Amino acid sequence: MHTTPQLMTAAKSSSSSTRRDFLRHAGIAGAGLSVAPWLSGDRSSTTAAETGSGNMIVHTQTPLNSEPKLDHLIQSWITPVESFYVRSHAPNPKIDPGSFRLTVEGLVDKPLSISLAELDGMFESTSVVSTMTCAGNRRSEHSLVKPVGGVPWKAGAIGNARWSGVRLSEVLKKAGLKENAKHVWFEGLDEISKGGDIIPFGASIPVSKAMTDQEGMPGALLTTKMNDQPLTPDHGAPLRGVVPGYVGARSVKWLGKIVVSDRPSPNHYVATAYKLVREGTPVEWAESGPLYRFPLNSVICSPEPNAKIVPGKVAVSGYAYPSGQPGTTIAKVEVSADEGRSWTTAKITSPLREHCWVLWKADIRLSSVASELVVRATDSRGNIQPEHADWNMKGYMFNGWYHVPIGAE
Ligand SMILES: Nc1nc2c(c(=O)[nH]1)N[C@H]1C(S)=C(S)[C@@H](COP(=O)(O)O)O[C@H]1N2
């Protein structure tokens, strides 16, 4: 079954003015020269690899890259595992949990090699609810400005789960950090083909993030469970890192190795990918630092783009999440039906926590001339979600106001 790209349905409208309006509303007027193929009405070229049935959109089957449809995504604050997006760079590795060992090496007094049973026995287990989102969530909206490569995520590359395991800080204390320890590298057991080589997926986080455990909020966890069930192979069984507040790429699945170092990991996914660059010159790549925290964001999940809505009251709902800045929560979510001239404050219908999304809904009065709905969020520090996101080559961190065109009767 082909799925219609979110936001793209405007392109299928027979009226070119609708499309122009939509481009203008999306803040991308003048993008005509580089409009993404789906806006030209040629769906075949962009949806060929996109299959799926039921509630999921499958971008690629092997490795699996999939995201839930938006109305399905917001059915509960905790995202069920089967509705949680999957972002994998290589097929799931085959790991025998019985012989599995996590190694901890580098700038430590005592390198460790720990089985799953030892990990469980040696350290106190703890849980945290936190949102994971891909840095590429909403990438397809960057492509409206100028096409970007990579998995063309809509707004479903996000989920909120209860993660259980042990605190990374405890494991590092056990190994004993040397004085010059500054960064913690994670290495997966997957095998990714990259430029003729086979490399693992890698990430790193500052030691200070790893060691900063707050009440109820660990800096990072080594998890074996997601929503109180053993991790599934797609989500990194038997062991994955979870770094609340950071982009999903720092939460390494099939985690096999931790290296403590005085510098960030040289792994491709830290040293090169996951950076915000515009031109992609060697100098720019070298100058840009790795992405860590995710940005403030909000999305309308219902109604869907171009739904035929009669003027009057319409129920609008979606999600919003605060930036990964410690101690930050969502303060306000607002919806506009007049291009941002006036805003209605939405009701937050879920728990409100640091590093977690909220679900919200609003009843909006729609006039007969309204052509779109827009949402924006404000955080507890007073930061407002930007109207436009800065375009970047890899299509990361899209967090401009989210627009949903309304279908004409
Ligand atoms: N080993 C490994 N870890 C990984 C990845 C991967 O491809 N391999 N993908 C990363 C990215 S980019 C994201 S967004 C999250 C996705 O986690 P999920 O598939 O459980 O949703 O895992 C991260 N950890």
Ligand SMILES: [Mo]
């Ligand atoms: Mo990601």
